Each structure stands twice: as structure tokens, then as C-alpha cells.
Amino acid sequence: MMMMSSKNSTIPPVTVPILPHLTDYIPSPDLKTHMTINPLESNPLYHPPQGFYISHHEAILRRIILDLSSSSSSSSSSSSSSSSSSSSSSEAFLRAGPRKQVFFDRDTVRAAIVTCGGLCPGMNTVIRELVVGLWDLYGVRSIHGIPAGYRGFYSRDPIPLTPKLVHNWHKKGGTVLETSRGGFHLTKIVDAIQSHGFNQVYIIWGDGTMRGALKIFEEICRRRLYIGLTGIPKTVDNDIGIIDRSFGFQTAVEKAQEAINAAHVEAESAVNGVGLVKLMGRSTGHIALHATLSSRDVDCCLIPEIEFYLQGKGGLFEFLEKRLKENGHAVLVVAEGAGQDMIPRTDAQKQERDESGNPVFLDVGSWLKSELKNWWSREHPDELFTVKYIDPTYMIRAVPANATDNLYCTLVAHSAIHGVMAGHTGFVSGPVNGNYAYIPLEQVAVAKNEVKLKDHKWAWVRSVTNQPDFVRD
Numbered sequence: 001m002m003m004m005s006s007k008n009s010t011i012p013p014v015t016v017p018i019l020p021h022l023t024d025y026i027p028s029p030d031l032k033t034h035m036t037i038n039p040l041e042s043n044p045l046y047h048p049p050q051g052f053y054i055s056h057h058e059a060i061l062r063r064i065i066l067d068l069s070s071s072s073s074s075s076s077s078s079s080s081s082s083s084s085s086s087s088s089s090s091e092a093f094l095r096a097g098p099r100k101q102v103f104f105d106r107d108t109v110r111a112a113i114v115t116c117g118g119l120c121p122g123m124n125t126v127i128r129e130l131v132v133g134l135w136d137l138y139g140v141r142s143i144h145g146i147p148a149g150y151r152g153f154y155s156r157d158p159i160p161l162t163p164k165l166v167h168n169w170h171k172k173g174g175t176v177l178e179t180s181r182g183g184f185h186l187t188k189i190v191d192a193i194q195s196h197g198f199n200q201v202y203i204i205w206g207d208g209t210m211r212g213a214l215k216i217f218e219e220i221c222r223r224r225l226y227i228g229l230t231g232i233p234k235t236v237d238n239d240i241g242i243i244d245r246s247f248g249f250q251t252a253v254e255k256a257q258e259a260i261n262a263a264h265v266e267a268e269s270a271v272n273g274v275g276l277v278k279l280m281g282r283s284t285g286h287i288a289l290h291a292t293l294s295s296r297d298v299d300c301c302l303i304p305e306i307e308f309y310l311q312g313k314g315g316l317f318e319f320l321e322k323r324l325k326e327n328g329h330a331v332l333v334v335a336e337g338a339g340q341d342m343i344p345r346t347d348a349q350k351q352e353r354d355e356s357g358n359p360v361f362l363d364v365g366s367w368l369k370s371e372l373k374n375w376w377s378r379e380h381p382d383e384l385f386t387v388k389y390i391d392p393t394y395m396i397r398a399v400p401a402n403a404t405d406n407l408y409c410t411l412v413a414h415s416a417i418h419g420v421m422a423g424h425t426g427f428v429s430g431p432v433n434g435n436y437a438y439i440p441l442e443q444v445a446v447a448k449n450e451v452k453l454k455d456h457k458w459a460w461v462r463s464v465t466n467q468p469d470f471v472r473d
């Protein structure tokens with residue numbers, strides 16, 4: 001085995017991670033009444049061995065690929081969710097896990113758990129693991145579920161949660177706590193958190209929820225409240241940056257593949273058959289991309305990150321014509337946010353927003369199906385042609401998490417608990433390059449994860465499908 005000498009290369013300096021902590025704004029006499037040795041120390045199940053506790057010097061690098069070719073080595077992105085900007089110093093995040101010192105006395109903890117936005121496989125597992133983790137690891141006995149998303153803080157009674165109540169929730173899709181869009185009212189929410197006496201707030205969130213959570217966190221700091229706030233990223237679209245991926249994403253891709261398989265069977269069994277599958281993905285095409293790569297039956301994958309067109313040279317129809325001639329069938333996968341600009345809509349439809357302010361999309365699948373049929377009957381009026389449109393929308397997200405995602409949910413929930421108990425606040429727990437890390441909420445709230453059209457994964461889609469690049473001459 002050849003060893004590369006790193007004599008001439010230097011590892012770039014690491015930017016010391018800074019994570020918000022209650023000590024940032026709570027006066028130390030107040031803190032002292034809460035500070036204690038981690039109760040895991042006396043938990044008979046743990047007997048913490050040497051190295052069990054994570055020190056605040058342990059960090060996870062965001063970019064882990066180094067260029068060792070020169071002394072001025074630089075780091076580059078290794079994960080699909082990392083930012084592509086290169087810098088001379090390496091960004092790092094605190095490693096997640098139990099700390100020796102905690103800033104909450106278990107008898108005074110009052111925890112609240114809330115789920116907001118769309119569903120994602122594994123939400124119930126995260127809730128379950130937060131409850132069981134708080135109860136079993138730290139001896140917390142006051143844990144509450146906030147029903148119906150953000151609005152539930154000020155409009156519904158909290159639900160007391162116990163391990164007994166949640167014991168089989170990981171087997172259920174959706175969120176037993178219920179979720180909603182809209183209803184974000186900053187003052188009402190923070191007032192309610194205060195009046196209920198919650199001092200730990202766990203939010204299971206998507207990108208919109210996170211933007212709201214940042215405002216709640218800032219308000220908590222402004223009021224100098226002894227409240228730890230954290231979030232667990234939940235996005236079936238996988239559109240949140242920095243973390244490797246969201247829990248539930250792999251489960252959704254697996255389900256999406258079932259739809260593609262069915263579309264393939266239908267297309268193969270018809271004369272000039274086209275199987276068309278629409279998948280979730282509001283502004284990112286990760287589900288479509290991953291399902292395409294894992295299925296290998298897809299002829300063309302259309303995602304929001306790429307504009308496509310139907311007619312003329314290099315367009316979708318020309319490509320399909322060729323594919324149908326060669327293979328007798330074709331499978332198209334389209335993410336829900338793709339091609340939205342091409343679908344005719346009324347002024348009212350242009351303005352339409354959901355309760356959270358997200359634009360409401362028209363059904364790209366139905367539109368495409370009708371465009372395909374019109375095209376074929378125009379060009380080949382005497383030839384058979386079939387389009388089978390499958391829209392598995394909610395079926396891919398309203399299911400329980402698979403084994404891998406369930407494990408992820410457990411680890412991420414426990415990471416969140418350890419971080420909050422250690423006095424951290426305004427942070428997100430998630431895997432970064434395979435290790436669980438604490439990332440400042442402020443940073444995650446602005447980090448978007450789009451499909452990178454210049455990276456290997458998208459090139460591989462192009463090579464598997466041989467689809468056009470939709471660049472007009």
C-alpha cells in the first residue's frame with residue numbers, strides 16, 4: 001500500500017464552533033441553581049466509562065476532503081448538502097452527545113414538543129424518543145405535546161406525554177400530535193411558552209418552521225428567559241442544508257420507487273406506453289433524483305432545479321419519440337415543483353398561497369399527461385399511445401419510517417436532549433458527514449439544499465437516463 005506523505009501539506013485551520021448557550025444571557029447566580037453533574041453518572045444503565053462524555057472541544061468538520069497536493073491545501077465539499085464555497089479555514093460544528101455538566105435540574109424541567117408543517121416518515125419516532133429519552137436518561141417527568149403545530153401553543157391545551165403513552169408511536173405514520181401550517185404568532189407563542197412554564201422546547205421542523213423558530217429563539221433571548229430551544233430537521237423534500245439528509249427521506253425514496261415500478265410495468269405492457277410519476281419536491285428534486293437512480297427504469301427525470309421544454313430540438317417530445325421507437329415504452333418522473341412556469345394559470349392561481357405562505361402549485365403531472373396526449377395525437381393520429389399517470393403524493397410521506405430512518409430518529413432525538421440539558425439553545429441536531437453535530441439554528445435557517453447540477457450525482461442521472469440537458473442551441 002502506498003502511503004502519501006503529508007509533509008508538504010497543512011491541514012487548514014478550523015473555525016472554532018460557537019453555539020448559543022444559556023450562559024450567553026442568563027446571569028451566573030441564576031445559572032448556578034440549575035447546574036449539576038449529569039444524572040447519567042448515577043444511572044445504573046450507563047456507568048459512563050472514560051470518554052463517554054463529549055467535551056466542548058470535540059468538533060465535526062463540515063468539509064472533510066482535503067487537497068494534499070500542495071502546502072496551501074484547501075478543503076472542499078464532501079457532502080451533497082455542504083455549501084460549495086471554498087474557504088481557507090475549515091468550518092466545524094460541536095459534536096453532539098452527553099456533557100458531564102448539565103444546566104437543568106430534572107425536577108424543574110418542563111418540556112414541550114411540537115410538530116409543524118408537512119408530514120415526514122419518522123415524526124412519531126422522534127416524539128417517542130424525545131419522551132423516552134428525557135424520561136429514562138435524565139429522569140424528567142414533565143413532558144408535553146403541543147397539538148396542531150405553532151398555533152397549538154396558544155390555542156390548545158398541552159398533552160402530558162409518558163413513555164407508556166408513546167410506546168408504540170414509532171410504528172405509526174404522521175404525527176400523533178397533529179401538525180398545521182400557518183398560525184405563527186410570535187408574541188402569543190412566547191407568552192404561552194412562558195405561561196405554561198416550559199423551559200425546554202423541542203420543535204420538529206421544516207424550513208418554514210425553522211424560520212419561525214429563529215424568531216422565537218431571538219424573542220426568548222430578548223426576554224432573557226431560562227428556556228432551551230432546539231430543533232430536529234424534518235423535511236421529506238430534503239431541502240435543508242448542512243445536514244447529510246433529513247430523517248424520513250430514505251423511507252420516502254423507497255416508497256417512491258414502488259410507484260416507479262408500477263409505472264414501468266404499465267408502460268411496458270402498453271403499445272407506446274408512457275408511465276408518468278409525480279413525486280414530492282416543492283423546490284428541490286432530491287426524491288425524484290434518488291428514486292430515479294435507485295430504480296434504473298426511468299427514462300427522464302424532471303426536477304425544479306432544471307428548466308425543461310417540450311417542443312422542438314432537444315425538447316422532451318423529441319426525446320420521447322426516439323425512446324418509444326427504440327424501446328416501445330418510457331418512464332417519466334417529475335418533481336411537483338418542476339415546470340411550474342410552463343403551466344397556464346389564472347391571475348388568482350398565480351397569487352395562491354397556503355396558510356404558511358408557500359406558493360400553491362398546479363399539478364404538473366396532469367398538465368404533462370394532457371400535453372403528451374395532445375402531442376401524440378397531433379403527430380401520430382393513427383398510432384396507439386397510452387399515458388399512465390401515477391401520483392403517489394401523500395403515500396410516500398404518510399408512512400412509518402423504515403429501520404434506518406427509525407434509528408436516525410432515535411439518535412437525533414437523544415442528541416437534541418443532551419444538547420438542551422447541557423444548556424445549549426438555538427441549535428439544530430443532525431448528521432454532518434455521518435456524525436451527529438450541533439449546528440446554530442441561525443446557520444441552518446438560511447442553508448438550502450438544492451440538487452447540484454454540477455455534481456456527480458446529477459451527472460449519473462444523465463448517464464443512466466440519457467435524457468436531454470434541455471439547453472437550447
Ligand SMILES: Nc1ncnc2c1ncn2[C@@H]1O[C@H](COP(=O)(O)OP(=O)(O)OP(=O)(O)O)[C@@H](O)[C@H]1O
Pocket residue numbers: 116117118119149150151180181182183184205206207208209210211212213215234235236355356358
Ligand atoms: N418566515 C416565517 N416566519 C415565521 N413563521 C414561519 C415562517 N415561515 C413559515 N412559518 C411557520 O412555520 C410553520 C410551518 O411552515 P411550513 O408550512 O412552510 O412548513 P415547513 O416547516 O417548511 O415544513 P415542510 O416543508 O416539511 O412542509 C407554519 O406554522 C408557518 O406559519
Ligand SMILES: O=P(O)(O)OC[C@H]1O[C@](O)(CO)[C@@H](O)[C@@H]1O
Pocket residue numbers: 118119206236237280281282336354397
Ligand atoms: O399538501 P400539504 O400538506 O400542504 O403538503 C404538500 C407539501 O409538503 C411537502 O411534502 C413538504 O414541504 C412538499 O413536498 C409538498 O409540496
Ligand SMILES: [Mg+2]
Pocket residue numbers: 117206207208
Ligand atoms: Mg417547507
